[in-house]
Amino acid sequence: MRKLLPNIRGRGADSNPPNRFQPLHIEPDPDGYNAADWEQEPPQTVYLLDTSKSIIARNDSPDVGFEYTINPFRGCSHGCIYCYARPTHEYLGFSAGLDFETRIMVKRDAPAILRRDLSSPKYQPAPLAFSGVTDCYQPIERKLLITRGCLQVLHEFRNPVNIITKNHLVTRDIDLLRDLAGWQAVSVVISVTTLDANLAAKMEPRASSPRRRLQAVAELAAAGIPVGVMVAPVVPGLTEHEMPAILAEAAKGGAFAAGFEVLRLPYAVKDLFADWLQVHYPDRRDKVLNRIRELRGGKLNDPNFNTRMTGQGVWAEQFKSMYKLAKKAAGLENRKYPQLSTAAFRVPGAVKQMTLW
DSSP, X not given: OOOOOOOOTTOSOSSOOOOTTOSOOOOOOGGGOOHHHXXXXXXXXXXXXXXXXXXXXXXXXXXXXXXXXXXXXXXXXXXXXXXXXXXXXXGGTOOSSHHHHHEEEEOTTHHHHHHHHHHSTTOOOOOEEEOSSSOTTSTTHHHHOHHHHHHHHHHHHTOOXXXXXXXXXXXXXXXXXXHHHHTTOEEEEEEEOOSOHHHHHHHSTTSOOHHHHHHHHHHHHHTTOOEEEEEEEEOTTTTGGGHHHHHHHHHHHTOOOEEEEEOOOOTTHHHHHHHHHHHHOTTTHHHHHHHHHHHTTTSSOOOOTTTTTTOXXXXXXXXXXXXXXXXXXXXOTTOOOOOOOOTTOOOTTOOOOOOOO
């Protein structure tokens, strides 16, 4: 195992591993590394303009649950160390490590592009999912209002939307979400990994605390907005025992449904997560990694669509049983995510042509 650099406060990763598409990589020398300099000048988040000409992406993965997605940002300053989206930053020439959480691409024109696409005669109304890759409510959204701008467009067109987030900031948009709920055109899922604030601060350093996420569930439910909770990811050997408590707390807040996913570690995320364990939980490192291997056919990642979300083997079956019992105990046993409707869809300002006979 390589010698590790000191942990960087407020960041999930502590390094930039090689980009698998780049032939050259600069590796700092840990022996000549000055931790004091790093603490005085930690890596700052930089926001870069993304000039994409389209905003609706189609997903053909059979295990995701939605077909069309909108991602206002590439990269995510939440810094979740386990994030499966980290390797997507390599397509931009960045690293899946610190770059992913400090080099954020922002799509400032997303609302205008979305309006254009929804106005097209070729557009067939369908539910659109926010945060299929990176969180649409990461901290910079408070200032840039890109996600809100997109929601305003969807509100005008009455187009259904699914949202999944780790950030309490979603409650800012309750005014729009409440109306969409009236047209059966919205559902929100709050992702909760742990109720341990100390663990969350290390594992998801810039996401909302567990307490604030549960507050978001309660505030959305009180506003009549269908809101569920996703226990994701379940980290074997570290967080699986919390599943019953998470579901119970979410149900108290008014969650209408629930789900869970098991940790997956594609590409560079494997080493990033192993290093993170060595820094924060060295006594549990081998236990966690070995249990992941037991879930993943002897490997740290299994990309198979049939098993990547749940794993396989004894531990996978145990997690399923635990989830089933916890869901029943929380009163969520027969709850399902609502079927969103496109019945209210309209193109604002469109003139209906009368047929003359």
